[in-house]
Amino acid sequence: MGKTSGTRxxxxxxxxxxxxxxxxxxxxxxxxxxxxxxxxxIDDALEDGHEDVVRELVVPLHYADCADLIESLHxxxxxxxxxxxxxxxxxxxxxxxxxDIRDQIVETYGFADFAAIIEExxxxxxxxxxxxxxxxxxxxxxxxxxxxxxxxIEQGLNYPEYSAGRIMQRELVAVPNYWTVGEAIDYLRSNAxxxxxxxxxxxxxxxxxxxxxxxxxxxxxxxxxxKLRDVMSTEMDILPVDMDQEDVAFLFRRKDLLSAxxxxxxxxxxxxxxxxxxxxxxxxxxEDDILRLAGLSExxxxxxxWETVRNRFTWLLVNLGTAILASLVIGLFEDMLTKVVxxxxxxxxxxxxxxxxxTQTLTIAVRGLAMKELTPSNAMxxxxxxLLVGGINGLAFAVLTGAVAWAWxxxxxxxxxxxxxxxxxxVIAALVGLLIPLGLERLKIDPAVASGVFLTTVTDVxxxxxxxxxxxxxxx
Amino acid sequence: MGKTSGTRxxxxxxxxxxxxxxxxxxxxxxxxxxxxxxxxxIDDALEDGHEDVVRELVVPLHYADCADLIESLHxxxxxxxxxxxxxxxxxxxxxxxxxDIRDQIVETYGFADFAAIIEExxxxxxxxxxxxxxxxxxxxxxxxxxxxxxxxIEQGLNYPEYSAGRIMQRELVAVPNYWTVGEAIDYLRSNAxxxxxxxxxxxxxxxxxxxxxxxxxxxxxxxxxxKLRDVMSTEMDILPVDMDQEDVAFLFRRKDLLSAxxxxxxxxxxxxxxxxxxxxxxxxxxEDDILRLAGLSExxxxxxxWETVRNRFTWLLVNLGTAILASLVIGLFEDMLTKVVxxxxxxxxxxxxxxxxxTQTLTIAVRGLAMKELTPSNAMxxxxxxLLVGGINGLAFAVLTGAVAWAWxxxxxxxxxxxxxxxxxxVIAALVGLLIPLGLERLKIDPAVASGVFLTTVTDVxxxxxxxxxxxxxxx
Numbered sequence: 001m002g003k004t005s006g007t008r009x010x011x012x013x014x015x016x017x018x019x020x021x022x023x024x025x026x027x028x029x030x031x032x033x034x035x036x037x038x039x040x041x042i043d044d045a046l047e048d049g050h051e052d053v054v055r056e057l058v059v060p061l062h063y064a065d066c067a068d069l070i071e072s073l074h075x076x077x078x079x080x081x082x083x084x085x086x087x088x089x090x091x092x093x094x095x096x097x098x099x100d101i102r103d104q105i106v107e108t109y110g111f112a113d114f115a116a117i118i119e120e121x122x123x124x125x126x127x128x129x130x131x132x133x134x135x136x137x138x139x140x141x142x143x144x145x146x147x148x149x150x151x152x153i154e155q156g157l158n159y160p161e162y163s164a165g166r167i168m169q170r171e172l173v174a175v176p177n178y179w180t181v182g183e184a185i186d187y188l189r190s191n192a193x194x195x196x197x198x199x200x201x202x203x204x205x206x207x208x209x210x211x212x213x214x215x216x217x218x219x220x221x222x223x224x225x226x227k228l229r230d231v232m233s234t235e236m237d238i239l240p241v242d243m244d245q246e247d248v249a250f251l252f253r254r255k256d257l258l259s260a261x262x263x264x265x266x267x268x269x270x271x272x273x274x275x276x277x278x279x280x281x282x283x284x285x286x287e288d289d290i291l292r293l294a295g296l297s298e299x300x301x302x303x304x305x306w307e308t309v310r311n312r313f314t315w316l317l318v319n320l321g322t323a324i325l326a327s328l329v330i331g332l333f334e335d336m337l338t339k340v341v342x343x344x345x346x347x348x349x350x351x352x353x354x355x356x357x358x359t360q361t362l363t364i365a366v367r368g369l370a371m372k373e374l375t376p377s378n379a380m381x382x383x384x385x386x387l388l389v390g391g392i393n394g395l396a397f398a399v400l401t402g403a404v405a406w407a408w409x410x411x412x413x414x415x416x417x418x419x420x421x422x423x424x425x426x427v428i429a430a431l432v433g434l435l436i437p438l439g440l441e442r443l444k445i446d447p448a449v450a451s452g453v454f455l456t457t458v459t460d461v462x463x464x465x466x467x468x469x470x471x472x473x474x475x476x
Numbered sequence: 477m478g479k480t481s482g483t484r485x486x487x488x489x490x491x492x493x494x495x496x497x498x499x500x501x502x503x504x505x506x507x508x509x510x511x512x513x514x515x516x517x518i519d520d521a522l523e524d525g526h527e528d529v530v531r532e533l534v535v536p537l538h539y540a541d542c543a544d545l546i547e548s549l550h551x552x553x554x555x556x557x558x559x560x561x562x563x564x565x566x567x568x569x570x571x572x573x574x575x576d577i578r579d580q581i582v583e584t585y586g587f588a589d590f591a592a593i594i595e596e597x598x599x600x601x602x603x604x605x606x607x608x609x610x611x612x613x614x615x616x617x618x619x620x621x622x623x624x625x626x627x628x629i630e631q632g633l634n635y636p637e638y639s640a641g642r643i644m645q646r647e648l649v650a651v652p653n654y655w656t657v658g659e660a661i662d663y664l665r666s667n668a669x670x671x672x673x674x675x676x677x678x679x680x681x682x683x684x685x686x687x688x689x690x691x692x693x694x695x696x697x698x699x700x701x702x703k704l705r706d707v708m709s710t711e712m713d714i715l716p717v718d719m720d721q722e723d724v725a726f727l728f729r730r731k732d733l734l735s736a737x738x739x740x741x742x743x744x745x746x747x748x749x750x751x752x753x754x755x756x757x758x759x760x761x762x763e764d765d766i767l768r769l770a771g772l773s774e775x776x777x778x779x780x781x782w783e784t785v786r787n788r789f790t791w792l793l794v795n796l797g798t799a800i801l802a803s804l805v806i807g808l809f810e811d812m813l814t815k816v817v818x819x820x821x822x823x824x825x826x827x828x829x830x831x832x833x834x835t836q837t838l839t840i841a842v843r844g845l846a847m848k849e850l851t852p853s854n855a856m857x858x859x860x861x862x863l864l865v866g867g868i869n870g871l872a873f874a875v876l877t878g879a880v881a882w883a884w885x886x887x888x889x890x891x892x893x894x895x896x897x898x899x900x901x902x903v904i905a906a907l908v909g910l911l912i913p914l915g916l917e918r919l920k921i922d923p924a925v926a927s928g929v930f931l932t933t934v935t936d937v938x939x940x941x942x943x944x945x946x947x948x949x950x951x952x
Binding site: 198275283320357 | 940
């Protein structure tokens with residue numbers, strides 16, 4: 001399976017250097033995505049049955065644009081476009097599509113033709129797509145692939161999800177460590193089954209374990225009789241196939257790596273991961289943190305309405321539970337509230353400030369864990385700092401809020417009570433904002449998910465309880 | 477200025493292939509960062525004045541580890557380590573350090589020695605560091621650089637912040653379009669001032685405008701008399717120097733680019749951006765979104781306590797304002813609250829559910845804008861969907877909450893009122909959660925920043941007003 005990225009489906013654009021518009025273009029945000037007018041044009045052409053026009057416009061598109069176009073169309077039109085593209089379908093479009101549209105393509109083209117498209121993809125993309133088909137479809141497609149491709153993909157599917165083995169590419173050039181520069185160059189010139197593109201040669205020992213890397217520019221600049229071992233760099237990080245992809249991404253970032261060899265349990269070279277594979281992992285990781293902090297499991301605005309309703313319902317239900325818990329706390333002080341109605345007016349302030357201050361600490365902690373800045377060794381120091389920050393801001397807002405409350409209700413004791421409750425809640429918020437993600441991490445649960453609910457439950461309950469409880473003590 | 481990354485300061489580690497631990501290592505999270513025991517060992521050695529031991533242990537460290545070590549030490553020990561490292565200071569450590577420690581190094585080494593370190597860095601790293609010094613320091617360091625290096629860095633500093641010009645590297649290999657493969661290879665073999673590492677040749681026309689790219693593996697595999705224009709790829713995106721870095725990152729992701737030429741206003745090739753430069757931009761961008769959504773401007777857990785207090789204070793102050801606004805709304809209904817205390821108990825539920833539902837919509841919208849999935853052309857469709865989702869979940873939670881309230885206070889009308897308020901607030905939350913980021917984007921303000929305050933202000937005010945207002949109508 002040759003590496004075909006960036007070469008297929010581009011014939012119509014060859015010899016056309018695309019220079020991006022400069023400042024004279026008023027709308028830089030429009031230079032990337034698909035022009036809505038273009039989508040409308042295709043839509044009209046499909047409506048009118050001008051198939052030639054559609055093919056002429058769509059076939060030369062970059063695969064990312066083509067995928068966006070397919071996604072933008074609906075119903076009958078999308079189906080017709082998929083059918084029209086069949087003879088020239090660009091395999092690179094597949095990984096860019098959401099699962100349901102990919103299923104539609106499998107149904108339209110049938111397993112044999114779909115397998116033919118899969119075969120032209122890089123092994124990592126092929127594994128990604130096969131993994132996302134349902135089991136029956138997967139078996140049907142695999143059965144229609146040539147034995148070598150099938151074996152490679154099946155191996156890929158056997159690696160744990162989110163592991164280095166899943167994101168690596170099998171396509172690489174490995175050369176023995178006893179070769180000279182001349183032998184390597186002759187091999188590259190002679191051999192027909194090389195990957196389409198590569199930037200380094202991996203040097204392996206007789207047991208196929210990686211011992212070094214030769215960058216092509218070194219190879220080009222060296223003299224033919226020089227031994228590869230004298231131009232290779234041995235400064236490399238070797239990744240086990242089962243390494244977690246987030247750890248791989250962290251290592252790439254920390255060490256500014258461009259590529260790294262991947263080895264199986266016996267140390268044999270089985271693939272390579274390059275920095276461009278890592279970009280997707282980084283995007284996913286950041287996306288996950290952002291979405292989970294807001295209690296979302298959908299990943300894009302394209303998810304269907306019904307699925308969106310269901311996804312969000314669960315989270316809102318949990319929130320309803322915690323809101324009711326907070327109300328139960330308030331309910332404990334019903335008598336007090338009828339006597340001093342000012343308390344009902346002011347009580348959301350304490351809870352809200354605690355929730356916001358806690359979210360600040362929580363967000364820093366979740367990102368610190370994700371970026372491996374927050375570790376068991378510095379957790380105590382950070383806790384001390386967060387408690388101090390919570391205490392200082394707690395005092396500042398105690399003074400401010402106390403003064404406002406006193407002025408508003410002309411009752412100094414109400415000011416004193418809200419001030420005390422504020423300090424308590426902001427310190428608790430700092431404590432809990434840090435301990436929740438650390439605790440989840442230790443339990444091997446993603447610290448981003450569910451942290452927010454726990455936090456606001458605590459800050460609401462503590463906020464209402466401290467404020468109304470102190471009021472009961474000091475105002476009666 | 478030669479490209480030196482990855483080759484300096486590694487001599488002690490050459491010939492040492494680092495294989496990462498496999499599953500037998502119980503604590504995979506510890507394989508990356510610095511071992512706390514190691515830090516303690518260095519700390520002790522510094523305390524006891526064992527300078528040789530410190531140098532022996534620290535000099536061979538990877539630059540990322542070395543930077544972490546400097547950051548982990550405090551006061552006198554950090555200062556002593558910086559002094560000890562002076563003769564072997566690895567320039568790559570500099571970009572990894574926070575600003576205040578970099579200032580400490582400038583002070584310790586003096587401008588001349590600091591300039592000598594800067595000179596060994598890639599142009600993009602040098603520009604980054606100079607940019608972060610204060611003006612006086614910047615002028616002193618620039619004055620001590622050789623004229624060519626200074627010119628390059630000054631040009632870099634003149635490009636707008638966050639532009640392609642700031643993140644590009646000037647080091648590249650450009651060859652004329654009339655050369656043959658043989659001529660290019662001879663040039664690479666002869667020329668002494670080439671960058672340390674490169675993966676492609678940029679082919680330029682006589683006016684130094686990029687016309688194509690030759691990947692080194694193509695060059696190696698082609699015959700000497702072949703023209704470069706016959707092996708070059710013209711499928712490339714050319715980036716203007718003033719393009720926004722987030723747009724550059726978007727383009728790299730969308731098109732799966734590995735590198736792209738950067739041109740000045742007259743179309744001349746002035747630099748190149750590679751995918752590894754983009755990783756930092758992507759990280760920053762995601763980080764910004766995450767932090768701004770939580771109202772944070774600090775970027776790491778390492779920020780000092782005092783700065784953290786100040787950063788968070790501002791945001792909490794804004795929140796206090798909105799919380800007081802919500803209290804004012806509650807204050808309008810004081811009479812009502814004394815008559816029906818159940819309202820005080822239940823009212824936080826409506827506000828809280830609105831805030832959470834709105835945050836879900838808001839987060840999806842902010843990410844959709846950042847990833848350029850949400851555009852003017854599909855905003856109306858997404859709005860329709862979000863309103864529908866808000867309405868459906870609003871009805872679901874109206875039923876649930878209404879039933880709970882009815883059962884709790886044994887008063888059907890309280891259930892009906894909270895149910896109506898819930899539907900209103902969840903629909904408003906969806907509307908506002910989408911319109912706020914869209915509006916900020918149109919005003920060219922980062923949609924992530926401040927969205928959250930506006931949103932919760934609206935959901936609190938609407939929540940309390942709808943619930944207490946409806947109660948006034950229906951319960952009296």
